[in-house]
Amino acid sequence: MKNSILVISDQQEQNYTAIKQAAELAKAYDCDLHIVNFCYEYLRGVADVEQAKTQIVQRLHELNAHKLVNTLQGLCDYEFETIWAKNIAVWVNEYVAQFNPFMVVKTGHRSEALLYTPSDWHLLREVKAPVMIACDHKWHKARHVLACIDLDTELEDKKRLNKKVLENASIMAKHIGAELHAVYAIGYPSILATVGLLDKKEIVAERQLELADRLALLRSNYDIKQENLHIKAGDISKVITSVAADCKASMVVVGTVGRTGLEQKLIGNTAERIMHLCKTDLLALKP
Numbered sequence: 001m002k003n004s005i006l007v008i009s010d011q012q013e014q015n016y017t018a019i020k021q022a023a024e025l026a027k028a029y030d031c032d033l034h035i036v037n038f039c040y041e042y043l044r045g046v047a048d049v050e051q052a053k054t055q056i057v058q059r060l061h062e063l064n065a066h067k068l069v070n071t072l073q074g075l076c077d078y079e080f081e082t083i084w085a086k087n088i089a090v091w092v093n094e095y096v097a098q099f100n101p102f103m104v105v106k107t108g109h110r111s112e113a114l115l116y117t118p119s120d121w122h123l124l125r126e127v128k129a130p131v132m133i134a135c136d137h138k139w140h141k142a143r144h145v146l147a148c149i150d151l152d153t154e155l156e157d158k159k160r161l162n163k164k165v166l167e168n169a170s171i172m173a174k175h176i177g178a179e180l181h182a183v184y185a186i187g188y189p190s191i192l193a194t195v196g197l198l199d200k201k202e203i204v205a206e207r208q209l210e211l212a213d214r215l216a217l218l219r220s221n222y223d224i225k226q227e228n229l230h231i232k233a234g235d236i237s238k239v240i241t242s243v244a245a246d247c248k249a250s251m252v253v254v255g256t257v258g259r260t261g262l263e264q265k266l267i268g269n270t271a272e273r274i275m276h277l278c279k280t281d282l283l284a285l286k287p
Contacts, residue, residue: 002032002077003102006095006129008088009037009064010107016071017136018107021281025132026076028175031102033078037064040086057082089122096129108133108275108282124256124271124284130168133275133282145173146249146280147182147222148240148270151211157287161255164285166222169253172283181228181247182218185239200233207231237273244278251281 007022022033039060046052061082068080085091092104104127108120123131147169149162166182173180186203208215208231219229228247232239244252256271271284 002030004034004099005029005031006092006099006101006104007033007035008092008104008106009035016067018105018132018134019068019071021132021134022105023072023075024176025103025105025172028171029102031076033072033076034101035068035078035080037061037080037082038085038088038091039082040084053084057084088119089126092123093126096127101129103130103132105132105134108135120275121272124275128286130286131284133284135279135281143176144178144247144249145169145176145180145251145253146240146244146247147180148252148254148274149182149184149218150255151184151207151214152186158255161285161287165253165255166218168283168285169251170222172251172253176250178250179228180222180224181230181243181249182222182224183230183232183240183243185236186231186233187236188233203233204231237270237277240270240274241277244274244280249278249280251283252278253283253285256284256286 005022005025007019009016009019019033019035022035025031026033037060039056041056043049043052061080064082065080068078072078083091095101096104104123106120106123120133124133147165149165150158151162153159153162169182170180172178184207186207188198188203215229215231218224219226230243230247232243240252240254243249252274254271254274271282275282
């Protein structure tokens with residue numbers, strides 16, 4: 001039995017961004033698609049609530065099923081259902097726990113409000129499966145794939161996550177005929193550079209010298225051209241966003257660790273900050 005990619009369909013979207021991206025992923029990873037369309041309406045004052053729910057679900061299901069046939073015919077195998085649910089993230093969490101899909105794909109909806117927590121961010125923080133947030137307005141002529149790695153870590157879990165990021169980025173680059181880029185952002189307190197206590201160029205040069213053997217092995221193992229390996233110092237999310245724009249990345253692949261408690265009220269995770277800034281697809285992988 002094939003692995004399955006769970007696709008969250010957006011009924012307000014006209015061009016089926018997530019579904020089209022999921023079809024590419026299905027071909028790259030040899031998976032089927034399980035597409036779910038969500039609906040929910042307040043039915044206060046309706047005499048027969050259950051009947052109203054059934055009618056709404058059936059109507060939306062028939063409408064979207066017809067569109068899917070036209071969109072996916074001949075591309076991949078898929079199944080489709082329409083679910084009545086108020087909280088998408090809760091439903092997805094329960095589905096992932098029960099069925100363990102290969103990946104979850106959804107079109108991204110970005111917000112300028114740092115205290116706002118839309119379902120995109122809940123999925124990045126909470127869902128145990130890899131999550132792809134598909135971008136419906138990419139940078140012009142975006143094509144390449146950018147892997148974000150952390151070469152500072154000494155933790156085995158994060159080292160394995162680096163490998164996972166590179167492997168998946170490599171798979172996608174080969175599938176779409178793109179070049180693979182990798183970025184290592186050296187984080188440091190920006191105030192130190194502002195007052196002249198640190199020089200970014202010196203920091204980068206020192207780390208390149210220290211990591212020379214590892215960088216050479218990384219380029220060899222994943223067939224990354226030397227000019228496609230980017231090492232920069234600065235705010236990590238801003239460095240990644242800048243490199244993604246410069247290399248015209250269509251997809252950014254990152255490792256992410258879910259947040260809990262008060263941190264869930266803020267964009268406290270690098271993957272979430274990248275999603276906030278980048279006009280690319282974002283594939284977030286858990287340890």
